[in-house]
Amino acid sequence: xxxxxxxxxxxxxxxxxxxxxxxxxxxxxxxxxxxxxxxxxxxxxxxxxxxxxxxxxxxxxxxxxxxxxxxxxxxxxxxxxxxxxxxxxxxxxxxxxxxxxxxxxxxxx
Amino acid sequence: xxxxxxxxxxxxxxxxxxxxxxxxxxxxxxxxxxxxxxxxxxxxxxxxxxxxxxxxxxxxxxxxxxxxxxxxxxxxxxxxxxxxxxxxxxxxxxxxxxxxxxxxxxxxxxxxxxxxx
Numbered sequence: 001x002x003x004x005x006x007x008x009x010x011x012x013x014x015x016x017x018x019x020x021x022x023x024x025x026x027x028x029x030x031x032x033x034x035x036x037x038x039x040x041x042x043x044x045x046x047x048x049x050x051x052x053x054x055x056x057x058x059x060x061x062x063x064x065x066x067x068x069x070x071x072x073x074x075x076x077x078x079x080x081x082x083x084x085x086x087x088x089x090x091x092x093x094x095x096x097x098x099x100x101x102x103x104x105x106x107x108x109x
Numbered sequence: 110x111x112x113x114x115x116x117x118x119x120x121x122x123x124x125x126x127x128x129x130x131x132x133x134x135x136x137x138x139x140x141x142x143x144x145x146x147x148x149x150x151x152x153x154x155x156x157x158x159x160x161x162x163x164x165x166x167x168x169x170x171x172x173x174x175x176x177x178x179x180x181x182x183x184x185x186x187x188x189x190x191x192x193x194x195x196x197x198x199x200x201x202x203x204x205x206x207x208x209x210x211x212x213x214x215x216x217x218x219x220x221x222x223x224x225x226x
Contacts, residue, residue, distance in 0.1 A: 033215075042202055042217040043153065087152060097143065097204075097215055099153045 004088050004100030011106045012078050020073045020103045022088035030091040032064050032071045035099075037085045046086075047073065075105070083107045111137050111207035115218025122193055123226055130188045130221045132203030138183035139205035143215070144176075147200040159186040159203075193225045 004024040035043035049064035061074040088100040112135040145153040165178035177189040
């Protein structure tokens with residue numbers, strides 16, 4: 001089976017940098033994705049790591065270490081609009097996307 | 110990017126009635142769609158994989174007779190919650206894969222908030 005664990009909540013101030021970790025246990029795995037979800041909305045794709053290392057997309061970066069079964073999402077220059085829930089998601093060997101437990105990020109002025 | 114349209118966005122119904130939720134891929138064909146359920150402040154839980162022209166594949170613990178999935182065309186999948194009860198109240202989201210550039214991504218519908226009285 002596959003399970004992806006995240007911290008339940010993270011708080012930070014505008015302009016700061018925050019890292020959201022994701023640790024996983026899986027019996028088959030093809031990459032790690034990150035999604036953002038605002039309250040009442042659908043998840044939106046942020047980033048995908050197929051291989052180990054860092055992927056940078058603007059203010060957001062994502063890192064994956066398959067040997068450590070670990071990844072993280074790094075958000076820089078935080079803005080109030082970044083307050084949302086963030087989910088890591090793993091693609092299992094049947095091509096299904098399984099979501100992590102989710103992290104609620106609150107950005108304060 | 111690819112667009113997935115989900116309808117209705119919210120529905121309130123009486124206990125015992127059935128509710129149908131539609132998920133359409135507007136500008137691409139989706140042989141496979143996924144249905145998720147999300148309770149407040151929780152993660153998205155995969156319910157089933159909808160396959161065009163064949164039976165859906167349900168995740169463990171999901172009642173296939175209660176959550177009927179039909180994927181009759183390459184652009185439409187429907188989820189019917191039969192004999193809905195208050196515990197079925199949840200946010201239901203569909204998704205489909207599409208190629209964007211050289212990366213295959215999962216695109217989500219806007220979700221359906223179901224409230225069963």
